[in-house]
Amino acid sequence: MSTPRHWLYAAVPFTAAFFSLFWLSQSLWIPVKAELAQWLIERSWQASLQGNPQSRPWPWADTRAVAVMAVPDYGIRQVVLQGNSGRNLAFGPVFTEGTLNGKDWVISGHRDTHFGFLKKLKKGDLISIETPKASRWFEVRALDIVDSRHEVLVIEPGLERISLVTCYPFNSPDAGGPWRYVVTAIPLKNTLKPRLTSSG
Amino acid sequence: MPSQPSIRDQLEADAWKNHTRFAQNLLRRRSSHPDRKPLRWEDRALLLISIILLLLLILRVESARADDPFFGLEFQDPAGIHRSLALDTDIQVKITGLVARVEATQVFTNNGPQWAEATYRFPLPVGASVDQMRIDAGGRIIEGVIEEKKEALRQYQQAKTGGITASLVEQQRANQFQTRLANIGFGETVSVTLGFFAPVDYRDGLFSLQIPLTFSPRWEPEPSPASNITLMESHPAARIPGQDDHYLTVDVELDSGMQLASIESRFHDVEIHPSPGGYRVFLADPDTRMDRVFELNWAPELGTLPEATVSTFDDGDSIYALLMLAPPLMEAIAPQPREVVFIIDTSGSMSGTSMEQARAALKSGLEHLGPDDRFNLIRFSSDSEKLFRESEPAYPEFLQKATDFIEGLSADGGTVMAPALRMAMSLPEQDGLLRQIVFVTDGSIGNESELLLKIAEDLRDSRLFTVSIGSAPNAWFMRKSAEIGRGSHTHIGHVGEVEQRIGGLWSRIENPAVQNICIDWGMDAEFYPEIIPDLYAGEPLWVHARLPAEPRDVTVCGELDGRYWEMHTRAVTAAGSSSLASLWARDKIEALEDSLIFGAEPDAIRHEALGVALEYGLLTRYTSLIAVDKTPRRTPSEGLASENIASLLPAGNALSSGFSGTATGWKTQVLLSILSFFAATGMLLYIPPSRAANTGGDRSPMTALQP
Numbered sequence: 026m027s028t029p030r031h032w033l034y035a036a037v038p039f040t041a042a043f044f045s046l047f048w049l050s051q052s053l054w055i056p057v058k059a060e061l062a063q064w065l066i067e068r069s070w071q072a073s074l075q076g077n078p079q080s081r082p083w084p085w086a087d088t089r090a091v092a093v094m095a096v097p098d099y100g101i102r103q104v105v106l107q108g109n110s111g112r113n114l115a116f117g118p119v120f121t122e123g124t125l126n127g128k129d130w131v132i133s134g135h136r137d138t139h140f141g142f143l144k145k146l147k148k149g150d151l152i153s154i155e156t157p158k159a160s161r162w163f164e165v166r167a168l169d170i171v172d173s174r175h176e177v178l179v180i181e182p183g184l185e186r187i188s189l190v191t192c193y194p195f196n197s198p199d200a201g202g203p204w205r206y207v208v209t210a211i212p213l214k215n216t217l218k219p220r221l222t223s224s225g
Numbered sequence: 226m227p228s229q230p231s232i233r234d235q236l237e238a239d240a241w242k243n244h245t246r247f248a249q250n251l252l253r254r255r256s257s258h259p260d261r262k263p264l265r266w267e268d269r270a271l272l273l274i275s276i277i278l279l280l281l282l283i284l285r286v287e288s289a290r291a292d293d294p295f296f297g298l299e300f301q302d303p304a305g306i307h308r309s310l311a312l313d314t315d316i317q318v319k320i321t322g323l324v325a326r327v328e329a330t331q332v333f334t335n336n337g338p339q340w341a342e343a344t345y346r347f348p349l350p351v352g353a354s355v356d357q358m359r360i361d362a363g364g365r366i367i368e369g370v371i372e373e374k375k376e377a378l379r380q381y382q383q384a385k386t387g388g389i390t391a392s393l394v395e396q397q398r399a400n401q402f403q404t405r406l407a408n409i410g411f412g413e414t415v416s417v418t419l420g421f422f423a424p425v426d427y428r429d430g431l432f433s434l435q436i437p438l439t440f441s442p443r444w445e446p447e448p449s450p451a452s453n454i455t456l457m458e459s460h461p462a463a464r465i466p467g468q469d470d471h472y473l474t475v476d477v478e479l480d481s482g483m484q485l486a487s488i489e490s491r492f493h494d495v496e497i498h499p500s501p502g503g504y505r506v507f508l509a510d511p512d513t514r515m516d517r518v519f520e521l522n523w524a525p526e527l528g529t530l531p532e533a534t535v536s537t538f539d540d541g542d543s544i545y546a547l548l549m550l551a552p553p554l555m556e557a558i559a560p561q562p563r564e565v566v567f568i569i570d571t572s573g574s575m576s577g578t579s580m581e582q583a584r585a586a587l588k589s590g591l592e593h594l595g596p597d598d599r600f601n602l603i604r605f606s607s608d609s610e611k612l613f614r615e616s617e618p619a620y621p622e623f624l625q626k627a628t629d630f631i632e633g634l635s636a637d638g639g640t641v642m643a644p645a646l647r648m649a650m651s652l653p654e655q656d657g658l659l660r661q662i663v664f665v666t667d668g669s670i671g672n673e674s675e676l677l678l679k680i681a682e683d684l685r686d687s688r689l690f691t692v693s694i695g696s697a698p699n700a701w702f703m704r705k706s707a708e709i710g711r712g713s714h715t716h717i718g719h720v721g722e723v724e725q726r727i728g729g730l731w732s733r734i735e736n737p738a739v740q741n742i743c744i745d746w747g748m749d750a751e752f753y754p755e756i757i758p759d760l761y762a763g764e765p766l767w768v769h770a771r772l773p774a775e776p777r778d779v780t781v782c783g784e785l786d787g788r789y790w791e792m793h794t795r796a797v798t799a800a801g802s803s804s805l806a807s808l809w810a811r812d813k814i815e816a817l818e819d820s821l822i823f824g825a826e827p828d829a830i831r832h833e834a835l836g837v838a839l840e841y842g843l844l845t846r847y848t849s850l851i852a853v854d855k856t857p858r859r860t861p862s863e864g865l866a867s868e869n870i871a872s873l874l875p876a877g878n879a880l881s882s883g884f885s886g887t888a889t890g891w892k893t894q895v896l897l898s899i900l901s902f903f904a905a906t907g908m909l910l911y912i913p914p915s916r917a918a919n920t921g922g923d924r925s926p927m928t929a930l931q932p
Contacts, residue, residue, distance in 0.1 A: 034268070037275040038908035044279070045902035052894030111886060136888050192888035200890025 055115065059138040062116035066090050066104040073157055088113045091120060093155045094132065101142050105132055105154075118189075128185040130154070136206070140191035143208055152210050154187060163187050163210035173203050185212050275908050278901060316436060316519070318477040319804055321536075322547060322767040323425045325434050326804040327353070330418045347402040348437040350423040355402050356844040357420030358852055363413035369852040371842045373835055377849035404852065422807070427764075430527075432481070436519045438473065473513045477506040477521060480536060483551045483765065484526035491520040502536060525551055531739055531760055533781045533794040537772075538805040544775050545805035546746075548768040548794075552738045552760045559786060560735050562597035564616050564658040565590070566649045569634065570666035572606040576636035578719075579695045583665050585723045586692060587631050590663060593731035594619035599655050602627055605645035606638030615653050642666070642676055650683045657787075660687040661734055662710070666703075667695045673702045677822045681709050688712045688759065690734060692727065705819065711758045736762045739783040739790060744768060746776055753812035755819075769809040810841035 065082040070090035072080035081089055092105040106119045113119045118134035134140030150165040170193050186209065193206035313332040318325050329347065349355070358369030372380060402419060426433040475495075479488065480502040488497050494509040506521060532551040537544050567587055575583065587602075594600055598619050602612035612630050617623040649662050662684075680689060689710025691703040694717050707714040715730045717723055739760035744752065752770035760766050760783070782791040817834045821827060831847065838845040 031272075033276075034272060035909065037272070037279050038905040041275060041279045042902055042905035042909065045898045045905055049895060049898035049902060052891045052898055055889050055891035055894075114887065115889070133887050137892055138889060140887065190887060192886070197888070198890070198893040200888040200893070201886065202888070205887065 070104045095153045099142050099145055103139055130187045133190045136191040136195050143191050144195045146208050162213045164213050165208055165210045167209040169207045171205050171207055173205050314473045316475045320479045321804055324808055325423045325425055327423055328420045333415045345404050345417055347419055349402055350435055353421045353423040355419055355421045359418040362415045367852050369850045371848050372851050374849045377851040380851055431522055431524050433522045438519050475508045479504040486524045486526040488523045492517045533792055535779050535794055540806055544772040545809050546770045546772055547805055550760050550766040552762050560595055562658055564599045564655045564660045566601045566662045568603045568645050568649055568664045571604045571634050571636050572640040573637055575667055579667050580636045582694050582717055582723050584631050586727045589727050591624055591627055602630055603645050603648055607641055609645040609648050616655055662687055663690045665692045674822045677706055680706050684710055733761045738762050739785050742783040745780040747778055753816050755816055769812045771809050807841050810837050810843055813837055
């Protein structure tokens with residue numbers, strides 16, 4: 026004879042399993058959403074290229090595609106969104122507010138979704154940025170690790186430059202760290218387009 | 226034993242009827258079965274683990290790093306946290322009167338694997354506030370400056386937008402200074418200098434200064450220090466191998482302005498040398514560890530007559546002078562007859578232990594009355610009531626009446642102080658007797674300024690002594706009213722302290738030393754405190770002054786034993802330190818704020834006080850300490866400079882952008898959720914075999930959940 030086990034013995038692990046599955050689905054949804062969104066955004070980008078700049082990726086979206094960034098060496102092609110908000114970052118790389126009007130652009134992306142490729146970038150790599158108006162090639166000139174608690178990115182309206190920002194270290198299990206990885210690229214000096222052209 | 230029928234019994238009875246299995250279980254639980262087995266430890270552990278897991282899942286608690294009180298430099302780099310003890314610590318102390326100016330310099334090296342951010346913490350004595358800071362980190366100089374609060378904030382914002390390292394220095398905890406430094410390279414040396422004022426403790430004829438220097442494992446001083454300074458704990462793992470060769474130097478300039486009977490360091494061996502202004506104290510052992518409080522105690526040599534000394538400091542503009550009056554020995558003064566009026570607060574807030582303490586204090590006051598003294602008692606709450614129409618001599622019959630009056634007091638009603646004070650001040654004067662009003666209250670009042678004004682207007686020659694009782698007295702009001710009343714303030718925190726604290730007060734006030742003190746500097750002088758208190762036995766007095774020229778002869782006059790008393794003193798030139806100027810400025814700001822009580826224009830006072838605070842670099846309620854990186858901006862690396870691409874450099878009035886959170890952490894979350902799912906499933910699976918092993922086929926709700 027033994028005492029029947031308390032109902033908690035079953036209920037607690039059962040609930041735990043349920044929550045785990047819920048959590049798993051939630052966390053897996055993040056990369057899935059990132060991929061799906063890019064596909065929808067790509068469509069709206071094509072629409073804006075065809076003269077419909079107000080085209081939205083999905084009807085209730087509060088962002089729109091403003092540029093395409095490509096790094097052909099690594100097979101990267103991503104649509105960049107407007108509005109540097111946490112929600113937009115889930116869908117793709119974003120332009121920091123206010124930098125879009127000048128030439129000194131800051132583009133941020135999640136290190137574990139779209140901007141994971143930044144760790145592969147090295148000096149001299151070429152990045153293409155295509156907007157509805159123009160297409161331009163940039164060359165990577167600096168890779169920096171900075172502390173977001175003490176430093177800010179300085180924006181110089183007259184300077185032509187792009188800064189790609191993502192979290193650092195790349196494989197950190199912690200999502201809230203203070204470090205950022207900043208890739209700085211400036212326009213190619215010669216006006217000739219590189220042979221690697223694949224877009225535009 | 227039959228008990229009252231309860232709702233629980235009723236529910237159980239119902240359950241019994243409805244569900245026989247439940248009833249059986251209940252029976253089994255209630256009648257302690259001989260074969261009932263206690264929970265197996267595996268089951269207990271399992272249950273515990275699963276509950277914890279569930280809680281973690283629901284809350285997804287983020288691990289907050291423990292707030293540990295490590296003092297020194299703590300480096301954080303991507304590889305983790307490592308700590309550095311100071312290689313060298315140099316403590317320079319200048320003691321002037323009741324204030325010590327401390328400058329602490331510490332040198333560190335980043336011996337970690339890479340460049341890092343660091344947090345610097347320094348333990349502060351109670352009541353200290355840092356007003357000076359300089360950090361030299363591998364050629365970068367970050368210096369703290371005192372600015373007006375708004376201006377400091379503006380500069381901070383500006384520096385931030387400009388990409389310059391800047392920080393508003395805040396004292397997050399009362400006894401700890403903390404600041405952060407970014408980008409310290411490998412092997413780089415960091416030197417931090419802090420300047421702060423620390424109060425000197427004075428009690429029962431002994432001066433005491435404590436500087437917590439607890440950077441390495443805590444060492445319990447024996448015997449435990451009598452004063453109320455808490456020892457700061459430090460991290461047990463703070464000592465780093467190979468870094469134990471750090472040096473501590475302590476250099477104290479003790480300019481007490483008087484002859485000292487003794488100087489003693491409580492926990493360190495020291496060397497003491499006489500110096501022009503007083504004494505210098507050094508640590509005797511060069512290998513002193515930073516594991517204990519530095520405590521210096523000194524006692525003045527008191528003569529039979531009051532003494533006065535003046536030390537000065539010349540900042541090129543004005544002369545700052547410190548006049549120190551040393552009272553005569555207690556035995557040298559003949560007790561002087563006086564009239565004591567006790568005022569006791571019997572409002573509702575005094576009920577309980579406060580009333581007990583007040584009664585004890587009053588009774589001990591009655592015992593201390595001399596045969597020639599007169600006394601009276603006034604109680605107040607919503608109304609006021611005096612014991613005698615006119616103060617009576619301390620004869621047994623009157624003392625008995627007073628004791629009965631005190632016993633009969635009960636705490637009730639509101640706190641209306643003004644009529645009681647007026648009653649005391651308007652008692653018929655007793656010929657030739659000094660009136661001392663002893664005011665016992667828990668100080669919960671609102672109209673402070675009004676009361677202070679009344680005291681200043683009506684007190685005339687009487688002296689006011691305040692005794693505050695309980696845990697939350699209005700300390701500022703109690704202290705200020707005693708200052709205006711040329712008396713002193715005593716605080717009684719708990720019943721056990723009554724005898725000691727109040728005893729000190731009685732023995733002090735039965736021997737008034739020098740009254741109605743006047744000072745002739747021989748020129749126009751701006752000196753503080755404006756109201757010079759009486760000189761009581763065993764309690765030296767300091768006056769800070771700003772003078773247009775070096776004083777030649779300072780005359781102090783007053784009344785001693787009812788006779789005119791005068792003495793001349795010559796200035797000890799250039800013996801004073803630069804802190805005389807800051808001390809004078811501190812007193813001036815306090816006096817300016819006090820003038821608000823007497824109806825000064827707040828805006829004008831604010832403006833003037835701010836001006837003084839900025840001129841003398843004082844941390845006040847109008848100013849902040851802001852630290853700005855004063856280094857020429859870091860030059861970008863070669864080749865990049867011409868192309869102007871380093872996005873982290875400041876450039877004119879450029880815009881700037883902060884950083885957004887650019888990580889989702891989904892991989893970690895997936896991993897964790899899978900792990901927790903397996904753990905949960907594992908637990909579910911684990912249950913059936915263990916049940917099967919010790920159940921004889923009886924079904925329980927568990928079985929239904931088997932997969």
